[in-house]
Amino acid sequence: AQSVTQPDIHITVSEGASLELRCNYSYGATPYLFWYVQSPGQGLQLLLKYFSGDTLVQGIKGFEAEFKRSQSSFNLRKPSVHWSDAAEYFCAVGGRPGGGNKLTFGTGTQLKVEL
Amino acid sequence: EAEVAQSPRYKITEKSQAVAFWCDPISGHATLYWYRQILGQGPELLVQFQDESVVDDSQLPKDRFSAERLKGVDSTLKIQPAELGDSAMYLCASSSHKGTEAFFGQGTRLTVV
Numbered sequence: 662a663q664s665v666t667q668p669d670i671h672i673t674v675s676e677g678a679s680l681e682l683r684c685n686y687s688y689g690a691t692p693y694l695f696w697y698v699q700s701p702g703q704g705l706q707l708l709l710k711y712f713s714g715d716t717l718v719q720g721i722k723g724f725e726a727e728f729k730r731s732q733s734s735f736n737l738r739k740p741s742v743h744w745s746d747a748a749e750y751f752c753a754v755g756g757r758p759g760g761g762n763k764l765t766f767g768t769g770t771q772l773k774v775e776l
Numbered sequence: 777e778a779e780v781a782q783s784p785r786y787k788i789t790e791k792s793q794a795v796a797f798w799c800d801p802i803s804g805h806a807t808l809y810w811y812r813q814i815l816g817q818g819p820e821l822l823v824q825f826q827d828e829s830v831v832d833d834s835q836l837p838k839d840r841f842s843a844e845r846l847k848g849v850d851s852t853l854k855i856q857p858a859e860l861g862d863s864a865m866y867l868c869a870s871s872s873h874k875g876t877e878a879f880f881g882q883g884t885r886l887t888v889v
Contacts, residue, residue: 665818695877704780704867704880705819712876751818758807758871758878763832766818 663688665752667767674742675775682737682770684752694735695753695764696726705751711735712757722746747774778802780881782868788887794856797884801850801870809878810843810853811867819867825851858888 666685674680686692693712697705709720716728726737735752749769756762781800789795801808806827811819822841824832827848836843840859845851855862865885869878 693876697880702883702885704882705869706880707877710877753818758875763809763821763824764878766820768818769816 663692663754663765665754665765665767667750667752667770669770670768671771671773673773673775676744677741680737680739680742680746680772682750682752682772684735684737684767685733686735686752686754687733688754690756692754693757693762694726694728695755696720696724696735696737697751697753697766698722699749699751699769701748708737708750742772742774744774744776747772778879780868780870780879782866782881782884784884785882786885786887788889789858791860791888792857794854795858795886796852796854797866797868797886799851799853799868799881801868802872802879804872805870805875805879806848806873807871807875807878808845808851809869809871810851811869813865813867813883815864822853855886858886860888862886863888 664687695710696708708724711718711728719725724739749771751769752767753764755764808825810822813819822836823843825845843853865883867883869880871878
């Protein structure tokens with residue numbers, strides 16, 4: 662069975678500081694990995710995705726993530742956090758979305774940014 | 777830019793009543809998902825359609841929930857009767873047949889009182 666663990670429920674960082682959100686996954690084949698962001702009362706916006714190739718992927722809003730197969734991890738990073746980054750972040754794993762495979766989400770990490 | 781449309785955005789209903797949500801996926805997207813997101817948790821898949829066929833409804837509480845996508849385009853999720861524990865955000869998403877990501881709608885926030 663596929664699963665995602667996001668060990669940090671809440672994280673607080675100061676504006677301008679660096680950020681790393683952790684994600685560990687379990688999947689029986691080559692995974693498709695995603696990070697989504699959700700503002701309060703809103704739907705999910707895709708930040709970035711990994712399928713294959715370069716293990717460091719760049720996303721929108723200055724975010725990046727690194728796939729480490731040996732650690733089953735896909736951690737999200739940002740060098741300098743902005744106050745507008747405060748939101749909830751979800752890591753997800755699955756097969757190719759259009760291929761009849763479902764996405765399994767983690768429980769999310771709530772990011773608070775201190776000014 | 778094409779979007780997944782959901783309505784209503786908010787719904788308050790009394791327990792034991794029926795409630796329905798509607799989703800219109802991005803045009804041409806064959807795969808449609810309904811997710812439920814309880815406050816403080818990640819989205820959980822309720823049902824997945826490939827065109828008009830259900831490919832996964834293993835987590836759908838079939839005694840009270842039903843979903844249809846009759847013409848393989850828009851979809852309706854129904855709850856009858858609603859229970860207090862059904863209060864959640866209901867998210868619809870779609871992806872193309874050759875897609876590499878799922879696109880989410882804004883969701884319907886359901887409150888059962």
